[in-house]
Amino acid sequence: MSANKLRKLEGSVSSNSSASTASKTHNTFYAEPCFKLVGVSVLSPSENVGSITLSSILSSGDLEEMVQINYMVDIEYLINQLPQSKRHSLRTTIVHGLRDESAKNIRTVALLYRNIKVVPVSMPITYGTHHTKAMLLFFTDGTMRVVIHTANIIEREWCNKSQGVYMTPILPRKRNDSSSCEFETDLINYFKSYSNNTMREYGERLKNYDFSSVKAVLIASVPGYHTKDSLLKWGHMRLRTVLGNRVTIPSSCQNDSTVICQFSSIGSLGTKESWLKDEFFYSLSCSKNEKQSRDPDLKLIFPTVENVRDSLEGWSAGESLPFTHANYTKQKNYMIKYLCKWKAFDNGRERAMPHIKTYTRLRANSPSELSHESNAEVAWFLLTSSNLSKAAWGSLQKKGIQLMIRNYELGVLFYPELFQMDESIPVHLLNATLKNLKPSLPSFIVSESSTNSSKKRKRIDEESCQIVPIRIPYDLPLTLYDSKKDDCWTWDIPRKEIDWLGRSYLS
Structure with a gap:
């Protein structure tokens, strides 16, 4: 397919359907994900x-x-x-x-x-x-x-x-x-x-409108007891089905990847990690080429007490981060090993506490000497209203034949195949930052014709590819909680310390 034709096709992906947003730099084409x-x-x-x-x-x-x-x-x-x-x-x-x-x-x-x-x-x-x-x-x-x-x-x-x-x-x-x-x-x-x-x-x-230009998949939750045909339509079972049937984990992520869940509230998940790890994380680990890929790691991003205290809103930011101390006490024993603090210098959001909810599978890159390289390739990315809770995502019942959901939720999923215009031109979802809005392929990405060896390679400029930049809101690589000084934010206990605005926190 010619560059002009690809550029024309990519115009349908932009937020303005009449204008093309694709551009060409060394045989690299950029498409707008509308996020x-x-x-x-x-x-x-x-x-x-x-x-x-x-x-x-x-x-x-x-x-x-x-x-x-x-x-x-x-x-x-x-x-x-x-x-x-x-x-x-x-x-x-x-x-x-x-x-x-x-x-x-x-x-x-x-x-x-x-x-x-x-x-x-x-x-x-x-x-x-x-x-x-x-x-x-x-x-x-x-x-x-x-x-x-x-x-x-x-x-x-x-x-x-x-x-x-x-x-x-x-x-x-x-x-x-x-x-x-x-x-x-x-x-x-x-x-x-x-x-x-x-x-x-x-x-x-x-029904009167043409949605054919949309490059996203809807992932929704609807309250109810879902069985039979509706079991796979909603919540994490819908996400499990889409990932398992349609998403191919790229070669760079097959031997080394992480599922990252980032949210602004945590529900009651139980004293054991059976729902989090065996049910929810299992859904997020699915892919078309699951047998060819190693299991991903799991990380959870939620602000620390220090994150909230030093935020733009001070302690009051914590009012929008509901997580009870009782639930944290019950769940800390298994959650703590997954928890990462909110760090967002790369997109200028370090002190802007997250109300955004994102779920993704990616491979983070080591710091590169080449500033134009992306620091992560993304296998898929979900923007949603769903927090980390059974109410939002659903909980399987009756030996897995019924999914109970309490909330209405709505989100959109992106993955490379949605943006594919020509089978001969590979598509990569790459993390973009303020300093690197049009990233190039990281060094760890192997050629499409290579084996899954995860070996590093130099950027091959003559290879054509299409890149979809995704503004992941937090910094990569992630920063785990320091068990000696980091406390997970819980919103229902008072804080005697003074925030930068001179206020204490009454729950």
Whole structure:
């Protein structure tokens, strides 16, 4: 395939379907994955390069209608992020998971706006949460866009936290002969899983749009007791199925790789690691070429007490990092060996506490003398609303024939095969940083024609390849907890120490 044709095809992967984002450097082509970090308000422009804000998302086209699907929504903050001309006229539907007094408050505020409709979500299983974070943006020219992200619609989560956003390309209306694609079908099925008519009606509307340009796979959770045909549709069993049937672990990762789970909350996982290791990690270890690959290592990233104290928000950042001291005490004996602290200098997010949730399998590179080399090749990468909990991912019951999920969750999975345009041109997902937004292949990556020896090689410039840069939010290599001085953050015990803002913490 010619470079011009590949460049043209890659244009469909960009966040603007009419413009090509692929470029060529020494036979290397770059494609846009449509995943961005959210800008941090106190950082300099140089530290927010390539990031996005809520106002820029809502100004990406001439909006005709907006649907916000979330857990928490501050209506006044949301309206203030819209262009001035749209604030009191844009048809807006808010689907939320608030309860009790918070639900009453959002209804009261909505009465002040004739253009806003508020729809609460009823949860069929106790202790469940409507945790999905997504938007449907309909434009006046008849197109639309789907946004899947990690932030509640409240000010503090779009200002000083580490967050992530995935935006589909602009989606045109279907032509009469257009067929459906998997992303469309999965998204519609997710909308139809709700009991309220509003979500079901929007699910029907999605059938009118062409999703063929989307280069991602939907990974969703829906509350219920899932058996038979639905057992593999949701939660970690859905991820297990996709990884096992479609994802080939690249040669560089087959002998040495790590599954990294990064999240902002930890649930009750039990006193033994049977769910974490034998069920959840097993799902994340699956691949098409599992027999040719060594088992990956497991690492968990969650902030330490020191991370929270020294963060941009000080102790108050810990209010968005729910993990009870009781659960940590029960789980510490097996979790501690996997725990890594939050370090994010490479993308300027060291002091911006994570509300983003990412799960990935990769091989980290040793520091290279060549600054343009990526420090990791990524086998797959998942951006999601799901934290590390059984409620979010599901727990197998009845000897593995039933999956019980409590929450609504939504995420998108990326892997190299999704971006493949030509079988003769290999695709690599590589970690990108502020200083290296267009990384080149790490030295450890072997040629496609080589054996799985993990031997180092020099960069072969004459080999054509396509690179998809992924802004992994944390630093690589990871930094394990220091057992002598690092304490895992738990949010329900007081902290007498003073943070940099001069405050102590009352749980």
